[in-house]
Amino acid sequence: MSPLLLSAFTATSCLGRGVEPTLAALRGERSGLLPCAFETVRLDTCVGEVAGVDDTTLPQGLAAFECRNNRLAWLALSQDGMAQAVAAAAGRYGAGRVGVFLGTSTSGILESEIAYRRRDAHSGALPADFRYAGAHNTYSVAAFALKALNLAGPAVVISSACSSSGKVFASAQRAIESGLIDAALVGGVDSLCLTTLYGFHSLQLVSAAPCRPFDIARSGISIGEAAAFALLERAPVAPAAEAVLLLGYGESSDAYHMSSPHPQGRGARAAMEQALAAAGVAPSEIDYINFHGTGTPSNDESEARAVAAALGAQVPGSSTKGATGHTLGAAGALEAVICALALRAQLLPAGVNTTHLDPALQVNYQLRSRPAPLRRVMSNSFGFGGSNCSLIFGRPA
Amino acid sequence: MSAALLSAYVDGVGLLGPGMTSWTDAVHVLSGEVPWASAPTVLPAPQSLPAAERRRTGPSVKLTLATGLEATRHAGVEPAILPAVFTSSGGDGQNCHEICAALATAERQISPTRFHNSVHNAAAGYWGIATGATPASTALCAHDASFGAGLLEALTQVVAERTAVLLLAYDSAYPEPINGVRSIPDAFGVALVLAPARGAATLARIEAHLSDAAADPMPGELEDLRRAIPAARSLPLLARLAAAHGGDVVLEYLPHVRLALRVTRCR
Numbered sequence: 001m002s003p004l005l006l007s008a009f010t011a012t013s014c015l016g017r018g019v020e021p022t023l024a025a026l027r028g029e030r031s032g033l034l035p036c037a038f039e040t041v042r043l044d045t046c047v048g049e050v051a052g053v054d055d056t057t058l059p060q061g062l063a064a065f066e067c068r069n070n071r072l073a074w075l076a077l078s079q080d081g082m083a084q085a086v087a088a089a090a091g092r093y094g095a096g097r098v099g100v101f102l103g104t105s106t107s108g109i110l111e112s113e114i115a116y117r118r119r120d121a122h123s124g125a126l127p128a129d130f131r132y133a134g135a136h137n138t139y140s141v142a143a144f145a146l147k148a149l150n151l152a153g154p155a156v157v158i159s160s161a162c163s164s165s166g167k168v169f170a171s172a173q174r175a176i177e178s179g180l181i182d183a184a185l186v187g188g189v190d191s192l193c194l195t196t197l198y199g200f201h202s203l204q205l206v207s208a209a210p211c212r213p214f215d216i217a218r219s220g221i222s223i224g225e226a227a228a229f230a231l232l233e234r235a236p237v238a239p240a241a242e243a244v245l246l247l248g249y250g251e252s253s254d255a256y257h258m259s260s261p262h263p264q265g266r267g268a269r270a271a272m273e274q275a276l277a278a279a280g281v282a283p284s285e286i287d288y289i290n291f292h293g294t295g296t297p298s299n300d301e302s303e304a305r306a307v308a309a310a311l312g313a314q315v316p317g318s319s320t321k322g323a324t325g326h327t328l329g330a331a332g333a334l335e336a337v338i339c340a341l342a343l344r345a346q347l348l349p350a351g352v353n354t355t356h357l358d359p360a361l362q363v364n365y366q367l368r369s370r371p372a373p374l375r376r377v378m379s380n381s382f383g384f385g386g387s388n389c390s391l392i393f394g395r396p397a
Numbered sequence: 398m399s400a401a402l403l404s405a406y407v408d409g410v411g412l413l414g415p416g417m418t419s420w421t422d423a424v425h426v427l428s429g430e431v432p433w434a435s436a437p438t439v440l441p442a443p444q445s446l447p448a449a450e451r452r453r454t455g456p457s458v459k460l461t462l463a464t465g466l467e468a469t470r471h472a473g474v475e476p477a478i479l480p481a482v483f484t485s486s487g488g489d490g491q492n493c494h495e496i497c498a499a500l501a502t503a504e505r506q507i508s509p510t511r512f513h514n515s516v517h518n519a520a521a522g523y524w525g526i527a528t529g530a531t532p533a534s535t536a537l538c539a540h541d542a543s544f545g546a547g548l549l550e551a552l553t554q555v556v557a558e559r560t561a562v563l564l565l566a567y568d569s570a571y572p573e574p575i576n577g578v579r580s581i582p583d584a585f586g587v588a589l590v591l592a593p594a595r596g597a598a599t600l601a602r603i604e605a606h607l608s609d610a611a612a613d614p615m616p617g618e619l620e621d622l623r624r625a626i627p628a629a630r631s632l633p634l635l636a637r638l639a640a641a642h643g644g645d646v647v648l649e650y651l652p653h654v655r656l657a658l659r660v661t662r663c664r
Contacts, residue, residue, distance in 0.1 A: 096607070105516065109493075112493075113500050115497075116497040116501040117501045124573060133540055137486075137579075138488070139540040155546075157538045157539065158536065159516070160518040160521065174557035177553075177557040178403055178557045180403060194500045194505065195496055195515065198507050199496070199511075202506070202507045253521070253525040254531070255525035255526060255530055255531050258519070258523070259509070259513040383518070384513055384522065385521055386525055386526075387536075
């Protein structure tokens with residue numbers, strides 16, 4: 001496929017606001033997971049909560065979009081000159097030639113959860129101040145981004161659970177390749193809510209301790225929240241040496257089970273192999289893999305098998321979910337930005353919290369962050385419903 | 398506004414909605430030969446799913462299995478080999494209501510099945526389980542613009558990857574109290590098999606571009622249906638596919654832009 005340039009990118013998670021604190025945390029092997037004190041939640045678990053989300057003020061005139069998810073989106077878009085970079089692209093190409101492709105799993109459903117507590121005692125009606133389109137609806141964050149950034153191109157939300165914001169890179173690439181648009185704001189935004197905290201708890205997939213992907217004692221996920229964005233444009237003929245490019249993507253379906261991965265990682269392997277083929281990259285050329293690595297026993301086992309089959313067991317890798325938590329619909333974009341930072345800083349990020357690797361998992365798991373010459377890196381995102389996405393990023397040849 | 402053209406061949410259509418039991422049945426209504434008689438949408442039981450899964454499914458799964466299987470049958474293509482684009486203005490409203498209601502109680506007990514059915518891509522997941530389709534599938538939302546967003550995603554896949562794609566757009570009714578803030582009166586689903594080259598089953602060629610022109614309405618009461626359910630924003634395109642000579646049509650999309658389509662019948 002034709003490579004795309006990540007001409008700007010940013011991420012806000014429990015590691016901090018913007019790329020500098022994110023990179024510092026990765027370098028320092030720091031986790032942002034803390035015992036859950038979110039809203040009225042009473043669960044024995046740790047979460048990756050972003051500080052100060054609800055202190056964020058949305059741009060004037062956009063009160064209809066008030067919800068934690070859109071506040072988190074705006075907080076992230078306000079870092080690293082991201083909003084300015086999008087405005088500059090709209091200036092270069094025209095506002096109608098910049099598309100918006102964002103991933104989320106739960107949008108602003110927290111607002112609905114709280115509104116349900118405030119239903120009218122007699123009629124059962126939701127309170128009059130409840131906003132369906134701007135808060136609850138899955139599309140809300142893309143509608144908000146369009147308005148906040150004065151864009152006039154096509155816009156869509158991809159909501160395929162935890163692969164959502166990996167897949168936005170693929171959709172945006174096709175839209176640019178087919179001539180529909182010239183640039184795309186891609187990203188993922190997911191915020192803490194009761195549906196996911198109590199839902200994953202009902203599936204017994206939530207760890208009490210901070211998650212430990214690939215550890216022999218791993219016991220489930222820690223849920224996090226994040227917003228991460230990238231601006232994608234056609235790669236110039238001679239990109240700058242430090243440029244970060246999207247080189248390939250692969251997408252597949254398990255066709256197996258709604259909430260369990262295929263035991264042999266069949267779909268995951270297919271996604272990785274497609275990404276390699278699209279990028280024209282050999283398995284041995286992948287210098288680092290950011291695992292989906294949720295920290296559940298079956299997910300990590302399935303992914304380890306798939307990676308060994310697609311890339312070989314020697315490729316250095318880590319899951320950064322020990323640092324950020326599993327940010328669900330934002331995970332694909334957050335980990336894409338982490339891969340971009342790894343390439344830019346030539347840093348191989350460790351998987352934190354993990355201490356005793358599961359010997360049954362044939363992976364070259366990195367327990368310490370270290371400088372490394374990185375040229376091609378891969379990021380995996382897999383979701384409920386058997387939805388798989390694998391992305392390859394790289395520096396210019 | 399851009400005039401970039403995206404084109405594809407329509408090889409099969411599936412349809413289910415109020416007073417429309419299939420594409421084969423509805424084509425006479427959409428071409429204007431017989432009047433539309435409004436009747437509640439009848440959702441068939443998803444026979445292609447294993448019994449254990451069948452019990453757990455909501456209207457989105459029933460809609461997409463019925464329309465997706467009809468469209469692939471008309472196209473003469475195995476459902477398992479097609480990438481699929483699922484698009485819906487919301488999810489399974491009943492399931493969402495049950496979760497929000499449970500979370501408003503002191504116990505906050507959600508069943509695991511309710512939770513995994515709450516993902517927006519639930520219909521895509523069950524489609525894979527039912528048909529064995531392992532290519533890419535995606536699940537989109539663009540509120541009232543969800544059909545247009547799905548059509549653009551499907552067309553860019555056809556153009557950029559030179560692959561046939563199954564597009565499935567579907568919406569179903571919300572229960573109260575969500576119905577009070579977002580009213581969708583009934584279920585509606587449409588599926589299109591879109592291909593990069595003309596084949597034996599090809600019905601029509603479509604060319605699409607973003608446009609500032611006003612969206613075309615449907616005649617008579619079908620306009621109420623078009624406006625009432627986001628997936629039914631597809632009706633003007635379906636009417637052109639049903640018409641003997643095709644023609645040009647402008648579909649509603651986002652508030653700031655429409656989708657202009659040229660439909661050329663191939664048989």
